[in-house]
Structures are given as structure tokens and as C-alpha cells.
Amino acid sequence: MFNLKELANNKDFYLKMFERKGYFLAKEFTNFLFYYDDYKKTLIIDENDRNKLNDLSKKIPKNPNLKLEAKKLSSKIKKNSENKRNLFEKVINIVSSFPNIPFDDIPIGKNEKDNKIILEKKVKNHKTNEIFHLDILKQKKLILEEEAIFISGRRHVIYQDKAAQVIFALERLMLDFSIQKSYKMIDSPLIVNEKVLYNTAQLPKFKDDLFELKNKQFLIPTAEVPLTNLVANKIVDQKQLPLKYCSFTNCFRKEVASAGKDTKGIIRLHQFRKVEIVKIGKKVDLENDFKEMIDLIKELLDQFDISYRLVNLCTGDLSFASKKTIDFEIWFPGQKRYREISSLSIIGDFQARRMNARFIDDKTKEKEYLYTYNGSALAIDRLFAAIVENYYQKDQSILIPKVLQKYLPFNKF
Structure with a gap:
């Protein structure tokens, strides 16, 4: 707004x-x-x-x-x-149909081809010519593909046995890491009303991509929605800023815009797992607040010893509500490409104006709109797929990354 x-x-x-x-x-x-x-x-x-x-x-x-x-x-x-x-x-x-405007320094372009790589970090054991994660999971009987289709339809997944344990371990690791970085854990609801979706700019623009229930309620497309709305219609004490929230949830999207893309594998699902981080602060602290989030994701990804890169999205690839977005893309050797694993965005006061979220400046005594930021820390299913492809061994086992071993009773599966 x-x-x-x-x-x-x-x-x-x-x-x-x-x-x-x-x-x-x-x-x-x-x-x-x-x-x-x-x-x-x-x-x-x-x-x-x-x-x-x-x-x-x-x-x-x-x-x-x-x-x-x-x-x-x-x-x-x-x-x-x-x-x-x-x-x-x-x-x-x-x-409400007008998108947020980008910062002046955002690369001008039409689509992802015009995005700018700002950092690429290749690990020593950077893998190539490996096997697609879905083939590995099916061969090792770690997912129930036919049962998932029967129960929920296509673009759904059911993990079983040690794969399910690894998924659960990733969820705990992501939350523990975010909490250690002073993000307050929130147990977010999965059902929200249309007003809060409007506040975060999912509505009215993206209604076709949402799973709508009865009584104008919807399944959340991301925990950004309930987390950001924690300050809706409030005047926040400046001394509390920045507010930092994290939440693990299942997320639900129809993926209408990506029809026909990524139909194989667990890259693009209708129901997927994600730890979301949201920060709410002041415009004057913009650079430091965003840098802290970027450094957090860097530190988190470094622990997995998988190649990744940072991409500054061009104007045409920015989301409706974003002023600036940095994508973290992790290496998938089975696909011979980098894929998004986290997307960190500066929203500015665009959402705060919609939800009337403000603070009183201590110096001017004026009411100012808050600045909001959000991102994934991380997308669990995609990270699991990346681990499967990067840690797959010649003996057909999958090693557990060192950072994850303390959460599991086995070092490979």
C-alpha cells in the first residue's frame, strides 16, 4: 500500500x-x-x-x-x-492491485535470465553428473509415491522410515539455529482469514494460488502471513525493535503460475515444509537488518558443505510485495543446476501500511510505519532433495551431513 x-x-x-x-x-x-x-x-x-x-x-x-x-x-x-x-x-x-516499487539499485530486467549472481561458493567436493533425487528415493524405498498420489494427488509426498526421520531432524535444526540467532519461535496457525492475507499482499492478487476453505478462510501459503500480522493494528514500542520471529509450518500453494514446471521430484509441492524468519524494524536500520538475515542464511548453508550462490533478483523477477530480494540457490548435481533454497526480501512499509502497523519515533514523537522483511530458513523439502543428490555414495547410501548428525541415531541411510 x-x-x-x-x-x-x-x-x-x-x-x-x-x-x-x-x-x-x-x-x-x-x-x-x-x-x-x-x-x-x-x-x-x-x-x-x-x-x-x-x-x-x-x-x-x-x-x-x-x-x-x-x-x-x-x-x-x-x-x-x-x-x-x-x-x-x-x-x-x-x-491494492499496484505492486510495491523496487529500490533504485535493483537490476532492471524482465525475468530470471536478467538476475545478477553476486556470490558463488563452491565446496571442495562439488559434485557433478550425479543421480536425480527422486530416482534415489524411489530406488531406496524412502518415499511412498503412489500412496501420496492416491491419498492427496500429484505434487504431494509421503516420506517413510529414515527419510521421515531426516526431514524431522532438518526441521529441528532450522528452528534451533534461528532461535540461537534470537528469533522468537512462534507456533503459527495454518488457517488464516482473508484480511490477514490482504495485509501481507497475498490478496487480492494471488487468490487463485491459495487453497480456500469455507467462511473466507485459507490455508497459509507461508508462515510470513501469520508472523507479520502479529503487529497488525498495533503501535509497537520502539525499544522492542527489531522484532524477530521464526516458525516451522507446512505451507500450501496451488502453484498455478508454475503449471507444467518441476512436475517430477519434490522441488515444487502443493504442501511443503519451511522454517520462515520474519523481521520487523525501522527504515533507518534497513541495511543492518537485512544484512543480518543474509549472514544468517550464509552461516546456515555453510554448515551443509554444499555449493550455493546468492542472486540479486531483477525488477521483473521480484514478487508483487518485494522491494528487493536475494535468492540463495543450492547446487543440485542430479539436475546440473542451482535451485532456490531461500528467498530473503525487503518489503519496506508496503505491508505495514495495509495492516496499519506503526511505532512512535523516540526523537520526533511521530508515528511511523514499520519495515518488514521475510525469508526461508530454509525450505525443508528442497534441502532434503539437495542432500540426497549431493551426499549420495557409490555404495548407494546417503551420508548425513555433520551438522545434522547430532539429531539422528544414524550417520547414513
Whole structure:
């Protein structure tokens, strides 16, 4: 969401920024300006009429004949207030379709081909020409593929035996690591209402990708939704900032936009596991807050001794709500490519404006909107797939990474 006055006064700038992200919204912007202008007029009329009514109220004791005029004016104010609400609703509905604008230093591009690699870290035992993780898991009978399809449908997975134990160990490791870095663990709900999805900008844009239940409730696409909404409609004490939350949840997405992609394996599932980290802070601390999150994921990935790289997403590959995103991509030798394992984003005040989340600046005593950040630490299923491909041995066993061994009663499976 935006400052409406600033948005209206800077049409060319915002349309240019929207186009950088692949959104061509000239018609929508014209509609916004039309309704916003009408809305401002109703504000002026409302203020003038209320001032007149106050003056009449003061005069009525001496001149009772003014009661009828006051009654008519009250009726007019009521009617205008309803018109004002309707116009504001139209304005917000239009503006809700406008994406967050990228920072000026984001690489300009149309898609992932224009993203910029900013760091690549290859380990000594960087593997090539290995076997696809799904083939390994099926050969070792570590997943129940047919049963998953029968029970839930395609793009679902059921782990069994030691694979299930490794998945559980990864979940504990990710949470333990985040907690050690001072992220407060939250047991997030898996069902949320449409208002909180609007607050984090999943709605209305991405409704088709969500699993909708009854009564305008949805399964969460990410724990970012409930975690960020912990500050909705609140004024947070500045001394508490930054707030740092982590949560392990199952996440649910229809993956409509990726139909036909990654249909094999456990890379893109309708139900997947993830530890999410969310940070809520101040604009002035932007660089330090984001750097801390990047350093956290680096440190976490370094412990797995698997090659990875950092990618600065171009404008056209940024998500709807993001101002800047750094993707961490881990090496998959069976696919001979890097795949996203974590995506860290600066959202800025885009979500905070939608959910009216603020703090009072100690120096200026003014209410300011909070800055929000989010990312994965990490995507569990994808990390498991990467471990399977990178730690697969000639004797057909899979070694357990050292960092994970303390969570398991076996060192290979």
C-alpha cells in the first residue's frame, strides 16, 4: 500500500516503477486518480458541512426555527459520509492491485535470465553428473509415491522410515539455529482469514494460488502471513525493535503460475515444509537488518558443505510485495543446476501500511510505519532433495551431513 497523496502527485514515477516489475497500469492509475479526486472533494464537503452544523447547534437555543435546517444538514452529512466510504473503498480496491516499487539499485530486467549472481561458493567436493533425487528415493524405498498420489494427488509426498526421520531432524535444526540467532519461535496457525492475507499482499492478487476453505478462510501459503500480522493494528514500542520471529509450518500453494514446471521430484509441492524468519524494524536500520538475515542464511548453508550462490533478483523477477530480494540457490548435481533454497526480501512499509502497523519515533514523537522483511530458513523439502543428490555414495547410501548428525541415531541411510 502507498501514501495516496504521494502516489497521486507522482503518476509518471510510479507507472515507471510498476513497469519495471512488469505491471502496465496506466488505465488503472487513471481510474485511481478519478476516484481519488472525487474522494478528496467529499472530504472538503464533509468538513464544511460539519462546521456549519456546529455553528447551527450553537444558535438553536436562541432560534429554535433552525432545527429543521440542522436536521436537513445532518441528513446531508450522513449521505455524504456513505458516499465518502464508497469512494474510499473504490480507491483502495484499485491501489491494492499496484505492486510495491523496487529500490533504485535493483537490476532492471524482465525475468530470471536478467538476475545478477553476486556470490558463488563452491565446496571442495562439488559434485557433478550425479543421480536425480527422486530416482534415489524411489530406488531406496524412502518415499511412498503412489500412496501420496492416491491419498492427496500429484505434487504431494509421503516420506517413510529414515527419510521421515531426516526431514524431522532438518526441521529441528532450522528452528534451533534461528532461535540461537534470537528469533522468537512462534507456533503459527495454518488457517488464516482473508484480511490477514490482504495485509501481507497475498490478496487480492494471488487468490487463485491459495487453497480456500469455507467462511473466507485459507490455508497459509507461508508462515510470513501469520508472523507479520502479529503487529497488525498495533503501535509497537520502539525499544522492542527489531522484532524477530521464526516458525516451522507446512505451507500450501496451488502453484498455478508454475503449471507444467518441476512436475517430477519434490522441488515444487502443493504442501511443503519451511522454517520462515520474519523481521520487523525501522527504515533507518534497513541495511543492518537485512544484512543480518543474509549472514544468517550464509552461516546456515555453510554448515551443509554444499555449493550455493546468492542472486540479486531483477525488477521483473521480484514478487508483487518485494522491494528487493536475494535468492540463495543450492547446487543440485542430479539436475546440473542451482535451485532456490531461500528467498530473503525487503518489503519496506508496503505491508505495514495495509495492516496499519506503526511505532512512535523516540526523537520526533511521530508515528511511523514499520519495515518488514521475510525469508526461508530454509525450505525443508528442497534441502532434503539437495542432500540426497549431493551426499549420495557409490555404495548407494546417503551420508548425513555433520551438522545434522547430532539429531539422528544414524550417520547414513
